[in-house]
Amino acid sequence: MKQIRWVNAQLHNHTVHSDGKATVPEMVEALANRGAELIALTDHNSVSGHPQLLPACREKGVHGLRGIEVTTFYGHVLGLGVKEYIDWRGYSPECPEKICRDIRKLGGLAGLAHPIRIGYPAVTGCAWLYHISDYDAFDYIEILNTSDFQFCRNDLAIELWINRLRAGNTHLAAVSGLDYHARPWHGKETVTWLGMDSGIADPESAALDAIRSQRAIVCKDSLIRIEVRDSYRNRQLPGSRFSGTAQELLLDTAGKENLTVVLWDQNGSQILGTAKPSMPLPRIEQFLVVALYRGVPDVLNLEAISNPFFPDCTRGGNHPVCNN
Amino acid sequence: MKPLSQCLFSAAGELPYGQKYYHISYTFEISKEYKVLEVLLEYEPEKRTKPPKDLEKEVREAARTEIFREDPQTISDLINLCPLKNLINLAIKGPDGWRGEDHKFLCRREICLAEEGSTPCFSNGKNLPGQYELVLHVYAVFTDSLRYRVEVRGL
Numbered sequence A: 001m002k003q004i005r006w007v008n009a010q011l012h013n014h015t016v017h018s019d020g021k022a023t024v025p026e027m028v029e030a031l032a033n034r035g036a037e038l039i040a041l042t043d044h045n046s047v048s049g050h051p052q053l054l055p056a057c058r059e060k061g062v063h064g065l066r067g068i069e070v071t072t073f074y075g076h077v078l079g080l081g082v083k084e085y086i087d088w089r090g091y092s093p094e095c096p097e098k099i100c101r102d103i104r105k106l107g108g109l110a111g112l113a114h115p116i117r118i119g120y121p122a123v124t125g126c127a128w129l130y131h132i133s134d135y136d137a138f139d140y141i142e143i144l145n146t147s148d149f150q151f152c153r154n155d156l157a158i159e160l161w162i163n164r165l166r167a168g169n170t171h172l173a174a175v176s177g178l179d180y181h182a183r184p185w186h187g188k189e190t191v192t193w194l195g196m197d198s199g200i201a202d203p204e205s206a207a208l209d210a211i212r213s214q215r216a217i218v219c220k221d222s223l224i225r226i227e228v229r230d231s232y233r234n235r236q237l238p239g240s241r242f243s244g245t246a247q248e249l250l251l252d253t254a255g256k257e258n259l260t261v262v263l264w265d266q267n268g269s270q271i272l273g274t275a276k277p278s279m280p281l282p283r284i285e286q287f288l289v290v291a292l293y294r295g296v297p298d299v300l301n302l303e304a305i306s307n308p309f310f311p312d313c314t315r316g317g318n319h320p321v322c323n324n
Numbered sequence B: 001m002k003p004l005s006q007c008l009f010s011a012a013g014e015l016p017y018g019q020k021y022y023h024i025s026y027t028f029e030i031s032k033e034y035k036v037l038e039v040l041l042e043y044e045p046e047k048r049t050k051p052p053k054d055l056e057k058e059v060r061e062a063a064r065t066e067i068f069r070e071d072p073q074t075i076s077d078l079i080n081l082c083p084l085k086n087l088i089n090l091a092i093k094g095p096d097g098w099r100g101e102d103h104k105f106l107c108r109r110e111i112c113l114a115e116e117g118s119t120p121c122f123s124n125g126k127n128l129p130g131q132y133e134l135v136l137h138v139y140a141v142f143t144d145s146l147r148y149r150v151e152v153r154g155l
């Protein structure tokens, strides 16, 4: 049985190895100081900071995750786990899937970065102008990019992700990214909590496994635990595919009160009520995504959003337990 | 005294206003191993100070189609992102593969490639003899024109 440990992860960060202002050790220090336990380095078309990442992380007692942000003219694709430069000249607006294939060939996970953001002439290259024919080419979507709230529609990015789950791209994980460039904090930053398998010794592999397995909860800051109790009385984590029905929502809001719970499934969404440690669930179709908001369900009030649970799943039987 | 470096390659060009999404590639041979290669990219002007006349129209269109916003506040905030800086990345490939790429908004880049202490964005390594390639990734030219120059020197 898997032992899962929840880890505070920051998965999208820049340094002087592209247009960030911090050196690699400065970036690691800044993020570790605000609680990050796993820090990715994803410079624009650059891996030259990688040799410094793991030593800087060791120094601060945190884990590093090497990656890249493939920064093309028509949009950005994150390649977590990629340790090589990628020549991006051959990518055409009709086939972003090729970027994902190249990332996967290099052992990485392909993430659609800030999918709904403005580009030229305001921030050239940052808008997503590619036509995606096959969302299965991607491993995850950055549903929250907190670098520039005004010109990056996180509300629509969440909607895009839910719609892709409904369209059958059920493997797509959801994560957040600071898109750290060493600008001042604005208070709306978020954390991706990854449920890392303690049985995987290498932290980079464990982080990639957690994303691939959709074992992740995006939170405003401290971890809000979101679990489901199934009809066999098993506790299920986000990403779980299990054979029973989803009976009960189990929430640990880390002391936060008056949170509104919203559910999405294949057919629609509904407000379940004010968060309680245990809440009976209605009938769920295909998948369940759970979000908690401070008051009105608006992306700016988001406290936590889970990756999907998959009840009534014939491939079930995987019941990770939590040890922290 | 600094040893005299040798010019191994140079090129120059001019790009018009509105040039975007465009790659320029230069390949050249380096006949022997140099301890240090210095690669210079400079261009001018760095940025536009007065907004071009069609900027508002372009911003409005981008806001409408890319972030689905048309409210006057968003449009004016976006226009206030001016002055608009030109953006060109420089990527360098050596005989044994890519050395890196710099995604920066600076009009002068002095890049040093060496076994140790290479400029950030570029990896350390021997500068082997063989074919090199410089790629200018032109994201956007906002100025009326942009004159650039690249030069490679060996030490």
Ligand SMILES: [Zn+2]
Pocket: A069, A076, A113, A114, A126
């Ligand atoms: Zn980006």
Ligand SMILES: [Zn+2]
Pocket: A012, A013, A014, A069, A179
């Ligand atoms: Zn970024």
